[in-house]
Amino acid sequence: MADLAAPDTAPDTAADAAVDPANWTCPAPLRDQPVVVMGHGGGGALSAELIEQVFAPAYGNPTLAALTDSAVCELGGARLAFSTDSYVVRPLFFPGGSLGDLAVNGTVNDLAMSGARPAFLSTAFVLEEGVELAVVERIARAVGAAAEAAGVLVATGDTKVVESGHGDGVYVTTAGIGLVPDGVDIRPQRARPGDAIIVSGPIGLHGVAVMSVREGLEFGVGITSDTAPLAGLVAAMLEVTKDIHVLRDPTRGGLGASLNEIARASGTGVRLRDRAVPVPEEVANACGFLGLDPLYVANEGRLVAFVPPEHAEAVLAAMRAHPQGTGAALIGECVADHPGMVVVATGLGGTRVVDLPLGEQLPRIC
Amino acid sequence: MADLAAPDTAPDTAADAAVDPANWTCPAPLRDQPVVVMGHGGGGALSAELIEQVFAPAYGNPTLAALTDSAVCELGGARLAFSTDSYVVRPLFFPGGSLGDLAVNGTVNDLAMSGARPAFLSTAFVLEEGVELAVVERIARAVGAAAEAAGVLVATGDTKVVESGHGDGVYVTTAGIGLVPDGVDIRPQRARPGDAIIVSGPIGLHGVAVMSVREGLEFGVGITSDTAPLAGLVAAMLEVTKDIHVLRDPTRGGLGASLNEIARASGTGVRLRDRAVPVPEEVANACGFLGLDPLYVANEGRLVAFVPPEHAEAVLAAMRAHPQGTGAALIGECVADHPGMVVVATGLGGTRVVDLPLGEQLPRIC
Numbered sequence: 001m002a003d004l005a006a007p008d009t010a011p012d013t014a015a016d017a018a019v020d021p022a023n024w025t026c027p028a029p030l031r032d033q034p035v036v037v038m039g040h041g042g043g044g045a046l047s048a049e050l051i052e053q054v055f056a057p058a059y060g061n062p063t064l065a066a067l068t069d070s071a072v073c074e075l076g077g078a079r080l081a082f083s084t085d086s087y088v089v090r091p092l093f094f095p096g097g098s099l100g101d102l103a104v105n106g107t108v109n110d111l112a113m114s115g116a117r118p119a120f121l122s123t124a125f126v127l128e129e130g131v132e133l134a135v136v137e138r139i140a141r142a143v144g145a146a147a148e149a150a151g152v153l154v155a156t157g158d159t160k161v162v163e164s165g166h167g168d169g170v171y172v173t174t175a176g177i178g179l180v181p182d183g184v185d186i187r188p189q190r191a192r193p194g195d196a197i198i199v200s201g202p203i204g205l206h207g208v209a210v211m212s213v214r215e216g217l218e219f220g221v222g223i224t225s226d227t228a229p230l231a232g233l234v235a236a237m238l239e240v241t242k243d244i245h246v247l248r249d250p251t252r253g254g255l256g257a258s259l260n261e262i263a264r265a266s267g268t269g270v271r272l273r274d275r276a277v278p279v280p281e282e283v284a285n286a287c288g289f290l291g292l293d294p295l296y297v298a299n300e301g302r303l304v305a306f307v308p309p310e311h312a313e314a315v316l317a318a319m320r321a322h323p324q325g326t327g328a329a330l331i332g333e334c335v336a337d338h339p340g341m342v343v344v345a346t347g348l349g350g351t352r353v354v355d356l357p358l359g360e361q362l363p364r365i366c
Numbered sequence: 367m368a369d370l371a372a373p374d375t376a377p378d379t380a381a382d383a384a385v386d387p388a389n390w391t392c393p394a395p396l397r398d399q400p401v402v403v404m405g406h407g408g409g410g411a412l413s414a415e416l417i418e419q420v421f422a423p424a425y426g427n428p429t430l431a432a433l434t435d436s437a438v439c440e441l442g443g444a445r446l447a448f449s450t451d452s453y454v455v456r457p458l459f460f461p462g463g464s465l466g467d468l469a470v471n472g473t474v475n476d477l478a479m480s481g482a483r484p485a486f487l488s489t490a491f492v493l494e495e496g497v498e499l500a501v502v503e504r505i506a507r508a509v510g511a512a513a514e515a516a517g518v519l520v521a522t523g524d525t526k527v528v529e530s531g532h533g534d535g536v537y538v539t540t541a542g543i544g545l546v547p548d549g550v551d552i553r554p555q556r557a558r559p560g561d562a563i564i565v566s567g568p569i570g571l572h573g574v575a576v577m578s579v580r581e582g583l584e585f586g587v588g589i590t591s592d593t594a595p596l597a598g599l600v601a602a603m604l605e606v607t608k609d610i611h612v613l614r615d616p617t618r619g620g621l622g623a624s625l626n627e628i629a630r631a632s633g634t635g636v637r638l639r640d641r642a643v644p645v646p647e648e649v650a651n652a653c654g655f656l657g658l659d660p661l662y663v664a665n666e667g668r669l670v671a672f673v674p675p676e677h678a679e680a681v682l683a684a685m686r687a688h689p690q691g692t693g694a695a696l697i698g699e700c701v702a703d704h705p706g707m708v709v710v711a712t713g714l715g716g717t718r719v720v721d722l723p724l725g726e727q728l729p730r731i732c
Contacts, residue, residue, distance in 0.1 A: 041525055077443060143425065161408075173539035
């Protein structure tokens with residue numbers, strides 16, 4: 001679990017008590033741990049370490065240190081966005097969606113975050129022997145419906161089966177290709193001091209919806225996942241101006257992780273206004289109950305945008321006029337102070353630092 | 367296991383004995399079974415049924431009934447090949463290669479089978495909690511080395527972690543994009559009576575190499591997997607003529623499955639010459655020992671080509687001059703007789719039918 005790796009966790013479990021103190025090393029950020037922990041898949045600091053220390057050197061490709069969202073590749077004269085994600089959400093079906101919706105919307109949104117118009121998807125299923133074909137069909141139908149809603153074609157696919165006990169029903173990996181319009185250059189490095197920071201709607205709904213039905217965590221709340229395709233919203237924003245600097249969909253690790261990544265990639269600071277961040281009351285209540293911070297809860301149908309201040313008002317208006325952006329809000333600004341750091345101005349007049357989370361608060365959220 | 371679905375298996379297990387005879391239906395081809403069996407991932411008749419009966423209707427895309435190898439998509443004026451595969455091979459390392467090599471070469475080869483020059487790959491890892499980071503690193507390094515050897519760039523990626531007991535160490539899903547040269551149109555539907563059928567080298571090596579180290583099946587043979595990228599070989603063949611009709615890499619289900627799929631897609635027949643098919647002695651011996659047919663054993667560095675007869679000799683010569691084609695052989699021809707059917711002329715003067723296998727002879731071979 002991700003919290004095995006939490007730096008402020010006291011060693012109070014039986015397993016911890018059995019550790020030989022003479023050979024004990026700090027378990028966080030797990031650089032000396034020889035095994036994979038849940039946090040390596042959480043989209044936070046441990047995920048970043050895995051990329052920087054394992055994948056980027058192995059692939060001999062330092063640009064992969066930015067192995068997030070989509071890559072922009074030139075091929076045959078076209079500027080393509082290319083992205084992939086595996087989806088291992090548990091349970092497979094949750095209020096407002098399913099693994100199939102996530103697998104489409106997540107990859108469509110990764111493409112959209114580089115300004116691309118998503119065009120083609122692939123789906124690769126890893127099925128566990130013994131899973132009901134009706135479950136596979138229900139997920140496949142969700143994929144088909146979500147692809148149609150997002151305006152993309154599932155062009156190719158694969159299916160593998162693993163023995164019972166070596167999977168978890170259904171894992172789906174999607175990859176996607178989209179076309180980046182001329183003149184569009186959207187990436188975390190382009191954040192500039194002065195940029196307005198806009199979020200497209202209330203945060204935390206996906207994470208709380210999944211948690212609400214997670215085994216052992218049932219706490220009936222009447223909220224549903226925000227899973228949705230965002231390419232149409234992005235197209236509407238680009239009609240206002242092509243000079244949008246950064247787009248990001250705050251999935252694993254939530255808004256907190258996304259803003260930290262942008263601050264680090266661009267060498268700027270982020271300053272949020274606490275009360276401007278739209279947190280639905282049910283999300284706030286659930287987070288209070290579970291001891292979670294809404295800033296770190298996953299979203300699957302929201303984006304955060306860094307927009308030059310002269311365009312901020314018009315972009316915000318265009319977002320609010322789009323079905324996926326009715327709840328859009330200006331939540332802060334990009335600053336030259338404290339580069340690489342995200343701070344929140346609290347309602348009491350103070351500030352607090354929002355650090356990059358080590359892992360996901362609850363794993364397998366997407 | 368795939369053999370649960372074998373049509374000629376007598377109901378002789380305890381589980382079978384417990385079936386109520388009044389409600390019993392034939393377990394093959396499993397249309398009435400409500401659950402996923404290993405054979406659904408085997409690349410044979412059960413895989414085809416899953417695509418035709420579940421995925422194609424769910425995606426509302428009848429062209430997906432041809433959900434194999436790579437799709438050719440038009441985007442931004444470019445003709446792109448796009449492909450994906452999940453890799454779940456067990457064990458992760460085997461004589462001659464690893465999961466990492468397969469994950470690159472398999473997708474590179476799927477792109478090459480439409481004549482494309484592979485350019486970009488994505489990798490998505492699903493890691494099991496507790497797997498050693500050294501294992502992940504070893505696989506990542508194999509991915510990096512194989513990508514360099516194949517001349518492709520790993521452009522984007524993802525990592526998820528699932529709880530211990532819900533995975534099998536490492537699963538990797540790759541997707542790839544390549545550019546299809548002008549004037550090239552390679553697909554199973556283009557097979558024509560008279561086409562020469564050429565295989566690029568000895569068959570069965572990958573499957574036997576993996577089986578040789580599979581738990582419980584150790585039988586020390588000195589052979590290694592044929593895993594290799596084939597895009598260079600295809601480029602050399604296309605230099606002879608762009609009018610190559612069909613290319614296929616006979617992976618899951620082996621040469622037998624690939625030829626059946628081509629015969630069915632094109633409405634032609636395939637006639638092989640038994641003794642012309644290059645089966646290494648060690649593969650023949652291992653298959654005899656295990657009761658397998660080499661025609662159904664997986665390959666990961668071989669292709670089969672359907673070539674107009676006037677170009678056959680020159681294409682064969684070009685293949686033999688390429689490092690990946692030194693063992694190329696003319697193994698038969700495409701005929702107008704028995705459309706959709708593959709037959710082998712035996713050394714004794716008779717013929718036998720090579721049917722589409724139901725599933726993989728041994729699962730999790732790639």
